[in-house]
Amino acid sequence: MPRNLARLRFRAPKQLRPLNIARIHPEDHTTLHRRLRAHALDLSKPQTPLSLQVVVNPKWKQQPGKKPFRMSYKPHTVRDLVDPEAAAKHGQIIYVFANIKTGQVIYSLNELLDQYHLDQLPFLGKHSKPPTVRPDEWTPHCVITFPVAEQGLQAFRKLREFRHLHETSWDKTNPEWVRLTPHQRMRKIMDQVANTSADLAAVLSVQQQQSVEMRKKTIEHEKKSFRLMKTMWAEAEALAKDDRDASNPKWLEQQIRNLEWQLGTKRNRDEADTKRLQDAKKGHEVRLRRVLRARKNMARLKEVEETSEFKKMQEGYASQAAPATGVDVEAKLETLRKELALERDLTKVLDRSQEDAEQTMGAKQAEITQLEDAFIASLRAEARDHPVTRSILPTELKKQPPQPFTMDVEIKWADLRNAEYAAGNWPDPVVHDTLALRSSREDVQLLNPEQYNVTVSDDVQAMLKNLERQALEAQGLYEEPVAEPEPEKTGVWKYIPEVKNPFKRAEA
Structure with missing residues (x-):
């Protein structure tokens, strides 16, 4: 089946190359004029096509069994x-x-x-x-x-x-x-034109209500993750700093080798003794893995904490958590949510101004959102949130919940x-x-052939004067043109002040 145009990748439009006249002899005025005119014609073309493409042209598709057809430009679309x-x-x-x-x-x-x-x-x-x-x-x-x-x-x-x-x-x-x-x-x-507007408003209203529930789930997930992170990192730190023989990797490896040797001897053929030795070996192996993992994680954490990126991240969390310092955030959030729900119920029951009600509810919702963000930031700062610190969590908690919807639509x-x-x-x-569908035509000046030729000739003359000025500046022979002095006023006109716009209203 042929692919549609929207999935194809197009080459970028042809970019205008800078004018290069280094190879043209200074006395070859004909070639110079021809090159400057061609450059002026290229500059006069619109950078984007004037027609807005809405429908896919079948000729632009890649047909099966044929050579792919590549376009030299990307079509101008709504995107x-x-x-x-x-x-x-x-x-x-x-x-x-x-x-x-x-x-x-x-x-x-x-x-x-x-x-x-x-x-x-x-x-x-x-x-x-x-x-x-x-x-x-x-x-x-x-x-x-x-x-x-x-x-x-x-x-x-x-x-x-x-x-x-x-x-x-x-x-x-x-x-x-x-x-x-x-x-x-x-x-x-x-x-369905009118229904489209109504459906879109209904969908966005549902998403606005859904965003509140998604934010609650995100906060609960973060609280659970950060509490478990603190507990697991405290256990890992205690295990990594334990100096007893039971937490020494070399001692544990020696014990495992001794148990393997005992299992291989002929005198330990009893089933109970064999099971006891196997259980002891398994326990030492589990302990060894935990010790090695704890030491490795602590080494990674220490290395990350010394980086400037981690310090900047912690400073950012601290600044975001400023509104949540010194207050019981969870209780305040619950109070604000109850007040917002009560405000919505009163707006439905009482005959109140819609604009005033929306303004009040919008302010409450903004305060709730600010407190929720500050609360999450405080939890992250306390738990030192980072991909390395999250790596210790189980798989189900490593996955981030869906990002809460926002009304930045x-x-x-x-x-x-x-x-x-x-x-x-x-x-x-x-x-x-x-949606400015005609924006590509707004900056285009429509000229008849005579006006277009005059404009191109003026551009060529301006480029020639600029090249002459650059050549004289390179030789040190260029002199700034001196402006001619204005003729001196005589008679009564010397005493009359000059007014640019005499009909403009005077201001105090």
């Missing part, structure tokens, strides 16, 4: 507008496309639509499912950027599930549609008015912005 450095991971950005004729919506993790994306659309009737993806019908609807890829992938899955419910369970949500004709009902079900709309379909339901921290 270049929202993530120009290509730093986002797979799943961190969700691209939403809408059909301008029917209002159908497609969610994609790739910046380009391909034929397989039409599998998301169900068959609702005749002409309800497009046979192919047409570039003149599909346009970017919005782009959602999440802080982490896991949060984006969960939102992508929920959005597709909600849209499937809108398309298949309409008889429960809109019973009046039963009375419509099949064609009218099909057109209403196909139009940005939505860029092709038409910002579509966000009003879910007005009042958006989480407060979510940022809404405009």
Whole structure:
């Protein structure tokens, strides 16, 4: 099967090379003018293609059984507008496309639509499912950027599930549609533009509530891990510093060799004696492994503690834990959570201003988040959190819990008015912005052929003057042009002060 364009890697656009005229003879003015004009023409071209690619061109694909077709440039897509450095991971950005004729919506993790994306659309009737993806019908609807890829992938899955419910369970949500004709009902079900805004607001609200539970689980996991780390490192330190024979590796190795010799003699053929010797040998081996592991871990820890990286990390933990010093953090967190839950209940029951309620709850939530981060930082500073110190933990505690979701979500709309379909339901921290689909054309100046030729000629003359100046400066013959003095005023004009803008309002 051919791969789609979004998974192919393209070569970077052709970069303009610096002008090199070292090999041109100074008296060869024709070649010099031709080279300067070619350089000016290259500079006048837009760095990015003016057309925004939305749909995959079949000619750009790698066809099976044929030589791969490589493009000389990367197509200009929506990703270049929202993530120009290509730093986002797979799943961190969700691209939403809408059909301008029917209002159908497609969610994609790739910046380009391909034929397989039409599998998301169900068959609702005749002409309800497009046979192919047409570039003149599909346009970017919005782009959602999440802080982490896991949060984006969960939102992508929920959005597709909600849209499937809108398309298949309409008889429960809109019973009046039963009375419509099949064609009218099909057109209403196909139009999912308004539902997309409502679904997106609902998904982000659920993630905002989910983030609270995820933070609680993260705190519990960290508390359990750090307590066990302190206990295990204290035992390892005590075992490594033990000077008795039972903690001496050489003595233990000698005892193991003696027991092996006794097991090999003929006089110890009794089953009870053999079992006793085997148990003693096994106990010494376990003790030897524990002693060697403890000494090795303490040596690694001592080596890490002397590095500047570890010291900087501890200083960072101490500075982050400053808000949690001198207070009972766990009790204060529990009190703040109860106050936040009470505030939410009062907002639902009482007729209060939505803006004031959101501001109050936002301040409470920010305080809770700050205290939780400070509490975790204090635990890390106390347990000297580091990959080396965590290496002593069992396997189930070495794995970090999923990173709590945050509402550092940005939505860029092709038409910002579509966000009003879910007005009042958006989480407060979510940022809404405009998706500048025509940004590549804004900085391009449109000229007719005569104006373009005049502009190129002016650029060539400016480069020639600059080259002449550099040549004279290299020979030490360049002199700065002296500005001509302004003509002296005569008569009454000498006594009238010069005013640049006489119609500007005077200021005190």
